[in-house]
Amino acid sequence: MSDLFEDKVIRPFVDSYLHSRTPNPCVECNRSVKFGYLLALAEAWGAETLATGHYARAVSGKLFRAKDLKKDQTYFLYNLTPKELKHVQFPVGELLKSQVRERARQLGLKTADKPESQEICFVPRKDYRGFIESRLESAAALIPGPIRDHSGREVGRHRGLASYTIGQRKGLGSLAAQPRYVIRMEPQTNTLVVGGPEETLCSFFTAAAVSWTSGRIPQELAAEVRIRHRHAPALARIVPDGGQRVSVQFEAPQRAVSAGQSAVFYQGEEVLGGGIICAPR
Template sequence: MENAPAKAQGRAPLPGGAFDDAAAGAGPTVMMAMSGGVDSSVAALLLSEAGYGVTGATMKLFGADVVAPDCDSSCCSADDVEDARAVCRRLGVPHYTFNFGELFGEAVIDRFCGAYLGGTTPNPCIDCNRFLKFDALQRRRRELGLGFVATGHYARRAWDARTGRWRLLRARDAAKDQSYVLYHLTQDALAHMLFPLGELTKPEVRELARAHGFATAEKPESQDICFVPDGDYAAFIGRRCGCGAAFEPGEIVNRAGTVLGEHKGLIHYTVGQRKGIGVAAPEPLYVFAKDAAANRLVVGTAAEVQVREVTARDVNLIAVERIEAPRAVTAKTHYRQRSVAATVEQTGDDELRVVFDEPQRAAAPGQAAVLYDGDVVVGGGTIC
């Protein structure tokens, strides 16, 4: 583990009034991951103004073989690449486009399809961050001899001298915080990461973009999974993988096993879903589980789908190397959820048991359970 890096010298401070304290270790060069949106555009601006040697990098992830040419995809289009290139021209910094289409197909799209076909509910944005932005880009950074990778995520990082570890923290703007999708970051990745927007709000970011004449200033937010811009996951998976057992109709049952109706294929449902189940009942029903082996959709009332604990695997811990004893935390089991009080126990080298203080609606297997101590991300794993 490296020592706490020295303070940057000769550069303007990043937002928050302090230098990013990583800059002196590997040099002031940074690969800025640029999607063509307003966030990464302003992040590049801030780094450039702070005196970093910025190189813009846009990932080409898929083309017409994945999303039809006339489909209004939310990112990765030729227009997005040109928007990123235009910002770099305006800043006077180089820009590169990297073709990561094959890796994206394997590490993100195929994992997404496989998870849905297997009855779980994946989060492809976590996989994209993990395998593309914080793995492939870090490898490319090292090949080019640059010091850091920076992204437009709303998150922060800090060196903890007490533990000798890098910490990942929530963004100052709670409404935009994206730390949930970054829980997989390793110590090595964090040592070579910059998050220039961690101290800013979205309105402040847009205002900076307007003030500098960026065409991306009013660009809308990406709302859907980039390779399924119409939101029809089942149709996308059917086109890519064919229509297998997950598309076959089957029984809808309650938790006692009583048949209530027929579902239209398990792939069309997710745990916790309320609308669109298609069964009339005295009170609203929610999806409790998807039994892929029996092709059954298990449902229950709001009270019946409450759970007290989840198990998570594929674990990554950031704040500590290992959880040695049961620890009080707050936890999120999906991106938009408010953190809730819980206790976490490490039950194996790659397994966590999370027990909630109060029962929670059943969490979808395949989603992430992310643990916090205040603003600090303790770590997380995939709910199984």
């Protein structure tokens, strides 16, 4: 199990940062570990169902958002297909978090009032850079370089491109009188490009490694698209290419569409599928 986690989750996580992408390791952990290896193990033991504590709902082979929308975790589960959905259950998906805690108290569970954590489980103290440095002796993405505005003027110095994500504001220092955000990374010249909030907006992107919860590739469709876990789904037009790629055109531009993150597609409460953002513009 540890070798699988290393190969499928940790190494791709580090590699993504080294190539100026923003990864989402929880998506791959669910796909390869929990609903790949663990589900296969349960089936080998003769179990008919795998139940997990995810806030989501699996109904008649379809995936739906949790009753508690503040805790909904379907963003991380879009890779599930009918093959997995018919063998999984999400018992807390029909409950609010407060109800789950109350039930845990009734059962005398010591975790009933355990503080919540939204950090990546294998990265201590949310120190991504420190974790990446601990895995490598050297890497170009950890070398300091120039911060430039859209005109090419140098306005500061960065700590290494692996320390930043698209849309980031914190950690840039005082670059100008107005707030500045990361709008682009240029690994070829080790340059971090910053701009105003309007320069973080994006109307179109393509996504790869797309998976559909129905198991079938649909025709062109209108749907709501979520580009981050806490992002409010936005209306968009999705055009599949017949394989594992789609193009997505938003009705209104969205902020900080980041290569490497997941884009997840919804119609109402139902999760249609999703993929990895690879070419925002």
